[in-house]
Amino acid sequence: MSPHITKGTCVWVKEIVKGSPEAFVQGTVAEFVAGKGYTVVLADGTERLVREVDCAPANPEGLTAPDNCHLIHISEAAILMNLRSRFADKRIYTYTGEILVALNPFELLPIYGVESMGAYPNKALGLAEPHAYAMAEEAFRTFLATSLSQSLVVSGESGAGKTETNKHLMHYLAWRSKSEHVGNDLAETIIAVNPILESFGNAKTSRNNNSSRFGKFVKISVRERAVGVARPGAVLGATTKQYLLEKSRIPFQSPGERNYHVFYQVLRGCGADESLGLSGGAPSFWYLNQSGVFSADGIDDADGFARLVEAFGCVGYDEGRQQQVFRLVSGLLHLGNVSFDGEDESAVAAGAAESLSRAQSLLGLSGLGECLTTRTLTARGETTTLRRKPEEAVRARDALAKAAYAALFDAMVEMINNRLVGEAKPESKFIGLLDVYGFESFAVNTFEQLCINFANEK
Template sequence: MATHYAQGTLIWVKHEEEVWAQAEIVTSNDKEIIIKTVEDPNGRIVLGPSEPLFLRTSDVFTSEGLSVLDDLTQLTHLHEPAVLSSLQNRFDIDKIYTFTGPILIALNPFKMIPGLYDEEVLTSFISTKPSPKPHVFNTANSSYRGICDRRKSQTVLISGESGAGKTETTKHVMKFLASAGAEDGKVTSVEKQVLESNPLLEAFGNARTLRNDNSSRFGKFIELQFKPQTGSATQVLQPGMTGESLRLCGARIRHYLLEKVRVCEQQ
């Protein structure tokens, strides 16, 4: 049985170039659905009753522009076109991080965004409890406070297709964890060595590909080791943290996907 839509219903409809386009129902019956798109309000498109349509909400504008949500779970309609549209709207204003529940989605901007990873930003996340603000430092902060408060190992899984920005995200997570437990914000030689291992790994394990000038050609499991700040004159407690701050004392890196049998041809 065909679904009947009321006149003026806001929908998403398939689009050849944009994947999904904003549209509105003009009329609907058992045999056909007539719509008009936002980009061509005077035109009319006739669709079959079985065409995939998804409901949408009208855009909300504030004094700062188009209102965008920090968490996709807050969307009224949680489906593919709504998710893609929300991510696109945030990306257009250089908001590359978005939560979907406990998961942080990162879009590679392929450019430098001023102020996104400044020392002041890093320090502000260290000195506060994890917040609803989507940022890689916020996710790293949750992990750091987990090992300090509960004394249990934490895992940050960074995944994505080639060129998604996994390597850079890993660097930011490691930088935060190295700085979080540092007394007076001073990074020691051990912490510095851990952070400086990245260029060494990239020199031997990265290569230029069609989609990425610095693509990791291997997988890696990085284990960061922390210990209590014994011998310190003062016990470092961050706001909202119940346990003592821990300091980075070492790391272990395991590599994967470098087996010779995987080499078939040069790209």
């Protein structure tokens, strides 16, 4: 028998009613039954015999704490109730020791910006209201105190708000550097180029309208010690390493989802350019129309295109180079419209001739139809060309689209790194921000879900 639980004690017990939205229900202990547990009277008057291990004392009504570790009674139920109570008061951040738990409010709260940032410099963790800014400050202060690299890991299920939390961390670190009068335009540029990664790496999913479909590790190199008039804490440069881009999203999207934002942004921003052949809009492209979803709440594709162009300017991409990128994006859309006829041997469908021509022109390829419908085998010095079946040609088309988009995404990351490297060297100490995929479980799971979930478990 637990010394904290006696007759009359208010306790939490696991909910056993199937379909209930509650994980735990509250009750009062009526008696202790030796060898069996407690008889608990629930709020509705029913009695339930509960094992000792399934019974946890409740904290006094109305008691909340900014740190779960400061609760009088600590249990799974107590932590969940503390998080729920704080969330109801619009306090979405709660510490659990040195970990910050963030709940997505799905609304913009007035707790961000320079005024809010001013509450955190030079304060140890726990001395100010829990916030993403507090975690960034802890990393910044620890870096200056120890001259050791620091990293912040942001993890959670899809739709939990990891992308936005990473933005807040990055904004704070850029501001913190400048607040020490050591900042430069590089700190602001790190923020300014983020729309490029969002456009090419984020998409609407069934759970999140702006879901990151890749993992990334951003290393912000910071000056360790004073050099001349430059004080410690200056941002020297930054590099981004991307992981596990969801290439399978290019040829297929599940119901209620969209392809990557950049496709819809280019349609809005370049739709009038006849050379790109985009006048039919999203419904006219196979790589965009399978889910029947062409817009997303809170996502303005026209504004996204304007921000993308502005970000390209920050990395030195002039109008000519931007147009090359938009041609490649448009070319992939036309590639997806290339269909095939035949049974045992495929050929480009007559109705897809224009799409094939557009794709070849925009992607800078020749002989594309032949490449998609045939394969070449070489054995003992002899070369044989075989016709693909239509379904094989479709797989070849989609594989090409996925490989091309992955290469384009890698090029965007490399371009950003070249612009932001600054004075950073490979051996430079850094503050790292790791944004990893959340655990995923869909009706149909692929090798990507296996890799994502394995990484989360590690």
